Amino acid sequence: MRILVVQESDWLERNPHQQHHLMERMAERGHQIKVIDYPIDWPNDDDSGLIYHKEVHENVSKIKDDTHIEVIRPGFIKIKGLNYASLFFTHKHEIEHQIEEFQPDIILALGILNSYNASKLAKKHNIPFVYYFIDVIYALIPEKAFQKMGQKFTEKTIRNADLVITINKKLSEFAYTVGAKPDSTILIDAGIDLNSYDPDLDDSAIRAEYGIKEDDIVLFFMGWIYEFAGMKELARALGENKDKYPNYKILVVGDGDAFDEMCEIRDEYDMADQLILTGKQPFEKIPEFLASADFCLLPAHIDEPIMQDIVPIKIYEYLAMKKVVIASELPGLSKEFGYGNGIEYIQEAPEVLETVQKILSEDRYDEIASNAREYVKSNDWEVITDKFERAMLKLL
Numbered sequence: 001m002r003i004l005v006v007q008e009s010d011w012l013e014r015n016p017h018q019q020h021h022l023m024e025r026m027a028e029r030g031h032q033i034k035v036i037d038y039p040i041d042w043p044n045d046d047d048s049g050l051i052y053h054k055e056v057h058e059n060v061s062k063i064k065d066d067t068h069i070e071v072i073r074p075g076f077i078k079i080k081g082l083n084y085a086s087l088f089f090t091h092k093h094e095i096e097h098q099i100e101e102f103q104p105d106i107i108l109a110l111g112i113l114n115s116y117n118a119s120k121l122a123k124k125h126n127i128p129f130v131y132y133f134i135d136v137i138y139a140l141i142p143e144k145a146f147q148k149m150g151q152k153f154t155e156k157t158i159r160n161a162d163l164v165i166t167i168n169k170k171l172s173e174f175a176y177t178v179g180a181k182p183d184s185t186i187l188i189d190a191g192i193d194l195n196s197y198d199p200d201l202d203d204s205a206i207r208a209e210y211g212i213k214e215d216d217i218v219l220f221f222m223g224w225i226y227e228f229a230g231m232k233e234l235a236r237a238l239g240e241n242k243d244k245y246p247n248y249k250i251l252v253v254g255d256g257d258a259f260d261e262m263c264e265i266r267d268e269y270d271m272a273d274q275l276i277l278t279g280k281q282p283f284e285k286i287p288e289f290l291a292s293a294d295f296c297l298l299p300a301h302i303d304e305p306i307m308q309d310i311v312p313i314k315i316y317e318y319l320a321m322k323k324v325v326i327a328s329e330l331p332g333l334s335k336e337f338g339y340g341n342g343i344e345y346i347q348e349a350p351e352v353l354e355t356v357q358k359i360l361s362e363d364r365y366d367e368i369a370s371n372a373r374e375y376v377k378s379n380d381w382e383v384i385t386d387k388f389e390r391a392m393l394k395l396l
Contacts, residue, residue: 001392002032004104006095006118008087008111011037011071015223015254016062016283018134018167018190018313019110025385027067034102035060035071036094036114038087042078052076054090062283072098084113084146092117099125106392108132109157116153119160128395131161133175135310155179163395165388168311170332186391191384192316192376196287199322199373203291210251210276212292217248217356220293220323222286223314225256228307230299230328230349232258232265237350239269245353251276253289290321294365295356298327299349311336315343316379319372324365326352342372 005023023033039045042052054075059068074090076083091114098104099121107122108130109115115131122129158164159179166172167190175185212218225231231252238250252262252275259277266275281289290296296318300307309332318325319342327333329345337343344355359365 001026001106001396002102002104003034003392004095004098004102004107004118005033005035006091006107006109006111006114007035008038008040008114010040011035012057012060013039013041015280019108019132020062021191021193021313021381022385022388023069024061024064024067025381026389027069028064029385029389031389032102033069034098034104035069036091036098037071037073038076038091038111038114039073042083043080045078050078052078054094088113088117092121095121099127105396106130110134112150112153112157116157116160119157123160128162129160130163130165130392130395131158133158133164133166133171133180135171135306151178163391165391168309168332168336170309170311170335174309188384188387188391189379190311190313190316191381192320192379194320194377194380197290197317197320198287199291199320201287201291201321203288206288206292210278210292211273212249212251212276213247215247217245217295217360218293219248219250219295219297219326219352219356220253220290221250221297222253222289223256223312225252225254225258225262226300227257228301228304229256229258230301231297232261233349234297234299234352235262235265235271235275236269237353238274239265239271241353242269242271242274245357248353248356249274249276251278251289251293253278253281253286255280286317287321290317290323293321293323295352296321296323296325297352298325298333299346299352300328300330301349302328302330302347308332316376319343319376320379322369322373324359324368325372326355337375340371341375342368344368 027033052075055073057071060071061067074094077086095118106128107118109118110132119129155178164175164180164185166175166187172187307330311332325343327343
């Protein structure tokens, strides 16, 4: 099977998401995969030129060393506003080219503009078109003025789809409101590599490297640090209460919009030993970092629109590592995981500190952590890939 994937995020630099796990496993099973992507963080590039020239990256693998995916990155104009107008046409041209050259059996889309073009071209060439709805992508468009336009394109794309796949119950409900048809919409959960995410993994090297003592309580966050992630508020809360929580350490693995401000908070409160910012780390080291954690966090702003319907894949990884998760009571999370399955909910980020203290004082940690691993044990990636592969074959 030949699958052409189109997305408007960075396949190469962003942390592995659902599509990376699935496509590399599909490639491992002998399917041919090509990806058309977009370097979403181009405004941070040092290159001052006005044109981003087309790139082709061969033999790309982020998770499985023995899988090889070709990533094609069409050019565009590096001027805000014109970047969208130009990629509309360059991505459309590239999709047309790949339909002719690669002759995909299926087109799988996760973006907005290029997905809309892919849906129309798929229909024109009688190719099954799948919209993989893993996030409310248009709400992530940095320019607020373009978000409404992004929503309109997304709605049209979903209506054109032969199949819509969502990854959680709340996203399924949302998909129906923007045009998905119940008889051609399926839910395939997020997955987890249970062999890699082993609760008994040795964490001594990480603890030694970052000065984490045996009696320290490690509060762990990984991924892109959005302004609304709640980590700034939590860091300030710890900084203002260092004496109350002397052995609490916040360990942040990742970078993002709020990374520099996190560094400033660390320096402002003189808490280099309590706020550990590692920056981006290799994917293969993530389980080891997770092993060093006691509590894993998602303290995002509860009223942030983009957080209402999503269930980040890292929540499954947290739970698989048999960690207690403390997260904002977001609709998508509570609907997907319910209550009593390893997640303790909060309303605001600073509540993390009191919640940790309460769980430890009530001696509830082991019970909650055991429930966490038990809840996700059926979400092994191979099982998820089986479901995905069957759904694709059914379309042919």
